[in-house]
Amino acid sequence: MTQRKLGRGVAIVGAGMSKFGAFPDKATRDLFVEAFRDLCASVDKGFDPRDIEATYIGNCSSDLFEGQSHTAPLMTSWIGLAPRPATRIEDACASSGVALRQGILAVASGLYDIVLVGGIEKMTALPTEKVTDVLGTAGDTLYEIPAGFTFPGFYAAMATAYLDRYDATPEILMRVGIKNHEHGALNDKAQFGQRIADIMQARKASAAKKGQPIPTWNDEMEFLHDDRANPPIAWPLRLFDCSPISDGASALLLVSEEIAKRFTDTPVYIIGSGQASDGGLSDRADLTTIPAARLAAQQAYAMARVQPSDIKVAEVHDCFTIAEILATEDLGFFAPGHGWRAAAEGVTARTGARPINTSGGLKAKGHPVGATGTAQVIEIWKQLRGQAGARQLPGDINLGLTHNVGGTGQTAVVHIFERR
Amino acid sequence: MTQRKLGRGVAIVGAGMSKFGAFPDKATRDLFVEAFRDLCASVDKGFDPRDIEATYIGNCSSDLFEGQSHTAPLMTSWIGLAPRPATRIEDACASSGVALRQGILAVASGLYDIVLVGGIEKMTALPTEKVTDVLGTAGDTLYEIPAGFTFPGFYAAMATAYLDRYDATPEILMRVGIKNHEHGALNDKAQFGQRIADIMQARKASAAKKGQPIPTWNDEMEFLHDDRANPPIAWPLRLFDCSPISDGASALLLVSEEIAKRFTDTPVYIIGSGQASDGGLSDRADLTTIPAARLAAQQAYAMARVQPSDIKVAEVHDCFTIAEILATEDLGFFAPGHGWRAAAEGVTARTGARPINTSGGLKAKGHPVGATGTAQVIEIWKQLRGQAGARQLPGDINLGLTHNVGGTGQTAVVHIFERR
Numbered sequence: 001m002t003q004r005k006l007g008r009g010v011a012i013v014g015a016g017m018s019k020f021g022a023f024p025d026k027a028t029r030d031l032f033v034e035a036f037r038d039l040c041a042s043v044d045k046g047f048d049p050r051d052i053e054a055t056y057i058g059n060c061s062s063d064l065f066e067g068q069s070h071t072a073p074l075m076t077s078w079i080g081l082a083p084r085p086a087t088r089i090e091d092a093c094a095s096s097g098v099a100l101r102q103g104i105l106a107v108a109s110g111l112y113d114i115v116l117v118g119g120i121e122k123m124t125a126l127p128t129e130k131v132t133d134v135l136g137t138a139g140d141t142l143y144e145i146p147a148g149f150t151f152p153g154f155y156a157a158m159a160t161a162y163l164d165r166y167d168a169t170p171e172i173l174m175r176v177g178i179k180n181h182e183h184g185a186l187n188d189k190a191q192f193g194q195r196i197a198d199i200m201q202a203r204k205a206s207a208a209k210k211g212q213p214i215p216t217w218n219d220e221m222e223f224l225h226d227d228r229a230n231p232p233i234a235w236p237l238r239l240f241d242c243s244p245i246s247d248g249a250s251a252l253l254l255v256s257e258e259i260a261k262r263f264t265d266t267p268v269y270i271i272g273s274g275q276a277s278d279g280g281l282s283d284r285a286d287l288t289t290i291p292a293a294r295l296a297a298q299q300a301y302a303m304a305r306v307q308p309s310d311i312k313v314a315e316v317h318d319c320f321t322i323a324e325i326l327a328t329e330d331l332g333f334f335a336p337g338h339g340w341r342a343a344a345e346g347v348t349a350r351t352g353a354r355p356i357n358t359s360g361g362l363k364a365k366g367h368p369v370g371a372t373g374t375a376q377v378i379e380i381w382k383q384l385r386g387q388a389g390a391r392q393l394p395g396d397i398n399l400g401l402t403h404n405v406g407g408t409g410q411t412a413v414v415h416i417f418e419r420r
Numbered sequence: 421m422t423q424r425k426l427g428r429g430v431a432i433v434g435a436g437m438s439k440f441g442a443f444p445d446k447a448t449r450d451l452f453v454e455a456f457r458d459l460c461a462s463v464d465k466g467f468d469p470r471d472i473e474a475t476y477i478g479n480c481s482s483d484l485f486e487g488q489s490h491t492a493p494l495m496t497s498w499i500g501l502a503p504r505p506a507t508r509i510e511d512a513c514a515s516s517g518v519a520l521r522q523g524i525l526a527v528a529s530g531l532y533d534i535v536l537v538g539g540i541e542k543m544t545a546l547p548t549e550k551v552t553d554v555l556g557t558a559g560d561t562l563y564e565i566p567a568g569f570t571f572p573g574f575y576a577a578m579a580t581a582y583l584d585r586y587d588a589t590p591e592i593l594m595r596v597g598i599k600n601h602e603h604g605a606l607n608d609k610a611q612f613g614q615r616i617a618d619i620m621q622a623r624k625a626s627a628a629k630k631g632q633p634i635p636t637w638n639d640e641m642e643f644l645h646d647d648r649a650n651p652p653i654a655w656p657l658r659l660f661d662c663s664p665i666s667d668g669a670s671a672l673l674l675v676s677e678e679i680a681k682r683f684t685d686t687p688v689y690i691i692g693s694g695q696a697s698d699g700g701l702s703d704r705a706d707l708t709t710i711p712a713a714r715l716a717a718q719q720a721y722a723m724a725r726v727q728p729s730d731i732k733v734a735e736v737h738d739c740f741t742i743a744e745i746l747a748t749e750d751l752g753f754f755a756p757g758h759g760w761r762a763a764a765e766g767v768t769a770r771t772g773a774r775p776i777n778t779s780g781g782l783k784a785k786g787h788p789v790g791a792t793g794t795a796q797v798i799e800i801w802k803q804l805r806g807q808a809g810a811r812q813l814p815g816d817i818n819l820g821l822t823h824n825v826g827g828t829g830q831t832a833v834v835h836i837f838e839r840r
Binding site for chain 1: 428449508562698700831
């Protein structure tokens with residue numbers, strides 16, 4: 001598979017998202033309208049939404065979450081854009097990352113100049129065990145799920161393999177969660193706007209108020225080791241190793257490179273795109289890497305003509321804490337077996353040399369699965385444009401990357417972005 | 421919305437499908453493998469399947485039909501094409517028509533030269549009433565389905581409006597079914613390979629054999645008026661006005677125009693593509709037309725620079741008999757209110773001046789919803805190449821069209837094909 005050049009360049013000139021969280025009173029369409037309004041407000045020089053020519057909407061399974069298929073024209077109609085062509089893309093939790101890629105190809109094809117790409121998911125209407133069942137449909141339901149696997153189980157198998165091969169420990173995984181909550185505390189769109197230390201203190205205060213025995217946790221690690229505060233889900237993964245169940249929507253405005261400056265003086269150019277597929281986890285020889293992610297990254301770097309070391313900020317698919325560590329290795333930021341050490345040493349913190357998931361990641365920002373891929377891009381868009389507020393990285397942040405995984409890695413999609 | 425030119429041309433050089441029907445012993449992946457093998461055998465000069473660079477798979481709701489999402493990498497892996505990028509497209513019953521459009525844009529973008537486009541659905545594992553519920557998710561499940569609508573109900577509303585406005589009768593609808601069964605009887609991939617007259621005779625013979633009273637039907641129209649033989653489903657639609665519940669898969673091999681002749685001396689060029697969206701049926705002022713189909717057709721004609729009268733053969737989305745009549749008007753083959761007369765007079769028969777659904781259409785060939793869009797194209801591919809066997813149209817059949825509708829017309833996609 002040679003990696004060819006796109007017919008023409010594509011830029012992002014607007015980006016918006018709903019708040020992520022649990023919104024029992026909002027339908028998916030309400031969340032998408034919220035994201036679209038946020039997007040419209042983000043376009044520096046303004047624009048007429050009627051100039052949008054097509055929409056690509058990532059959605060994992062409104063079918064099973066809400067009993068609603070055919071979501072793309074529904075969302076498109078609710079933001080007033082019917083009769084524009086509306087296409088739903090589904091590749092599990094990578095749905096909107098792949099939708100972004102389709103939007104890029106559509107503009108590059110010459111057919112459209114202005115395209116809306118987005119993602120939606122409303123997961124919290126179902127009880128947790130049902131959500132687990134729905135997410136399980138992204139595995140192989142003939143060969144894997146009947147064997148007892150759930151998604152925490154799949155990633156626990158990867159974590160076990162990783163901890164077995166290298167010197168990492170469950171405490172290193174906890175460090176990833178602590179770090180992403182620290183980032184999420186600076187993001188007002190995040191589902192969890194609290195550091196784990198804050199959650200710990202709040203629980204102590206609540207116990208005191210109720211006259212219950214006050215827990216004796218002295219720090220976050222003690223809190224995270226408490227089986228009641230942070231119950232094991234699938235060893236070695238505990239509750240705070242897992243991204244939450246979320247509702248949310250996100251959207252991006254893509255335009256052909258030549259017209260980008262009509263919308264803003266600081267477009268974010270998409271200079272690399274890679275996508276790859278794979279069979280299920282049960283087919284893989286090595287559980288300490290996601291081969292599709294590695295391949296998608298190679299494609300994206302080749303197209304962008306940059307190296308992993310050039311990337312200043314990355315949003316990676318931390319559906320579980322172990323997934324972030326694997327991602328940082330699959331993306332070439334660290335050698336195989338060295339990602340855990342970087343996490344332990346704070347290299348991937350906002351204040352470190354290789355900041356990862358400054359938004360809070362899936363863990364703290366939330367993971368409305370179909371909306372995640374484009375929401376990752378929103379953080380990169382903000383960081384590259386110096387608009388990330390309290391979590392803005394210092395220095396010349398000109399190159400960013402997103403890494404979005406579907407299922408256990410049956411799909412992976414990587415994009416590279418540049419602010420010139 | 422201006423209709424622009426694609427960056428480069430795209431041709432079809434291979435096409436294959438599974439048999440359509442009810443296959444309790446086959447999983448979706450088995451059907452897709454069957455379609456892919458049929459495709460491989462169809463490539464005149466042969467090819468190496470490993471040269472395929474990406475896949476686009478249309479699938480309506482494996483989620484609800486089979487409890488399996490993330491179907492694109494699964495299918496791609498089963499035909500041996502992982503780790504190629506695998507993208508699922510969902511736009512209800514237009515899923516694979518829209519997947520075709522994404523494949524076209526992907527090749528036109530310059531990123532790929534060789535792309536596989538296909539569709540899958542396995543519907544028969546569920547009981548009929550559950551299938552009706554699943555299909556209902558393609559309507560608006562907040563505003564339409566709670567009001568009692570099912571898909572037969574939606575199309576019955578359109579039929580009622582049409583019969584009310586024009587001089588058409590339920591008998592005209594029956595004529596569409598009779599015609600499509602006559603076509604399907606010539607298609608060995610069709611779910612129903614029998615003319616309605618044959619079905620009638622078989623039932624008589626069966627009654628005689630069992631010693632039951634032999635029905636007194638003298639012809640197909642008497643049979644179709646019999647409430648027991650052809651029960652009303654949603655007035656004026658009866659059983660034989662409805663496409664069946666089906667399992668099946670279909671696939672097309674797309675390549676950039678410049679390399680098409682490496683694969684065959686008679687490529688089929690895709691010269692027009694249109695897609696449009698709409699809100700639900702409950703939002704529409706006029707139920708006797710599908711506005712998105714009308715618009716998608718206009719886009720496709722404009723891109724192809726041809727007129728409706730130039731089209732020699734068309735496969736249209738006859739999910740219900742009324743839908744075929746509306747389609748022939750929305751496509752501009754007949755003026756509004758004149759489609760029924762054409763159907764009545766045999767103009768749309770294989771032997772008529774404007775042959776429609778020579779494959780048997782959704783009615784007789786079967787309607788595994790996600791597979792339908794690309795299966796329609798297979799018939800056009802065969803007709804344009806003179807390979808349609810007993811149902812081959814006479815004369816120089818050089819231009820064909822497909823019309824694929826999702827839901828009640830929240831999605832419509834039209835393609836125009838040329839053999840040079």
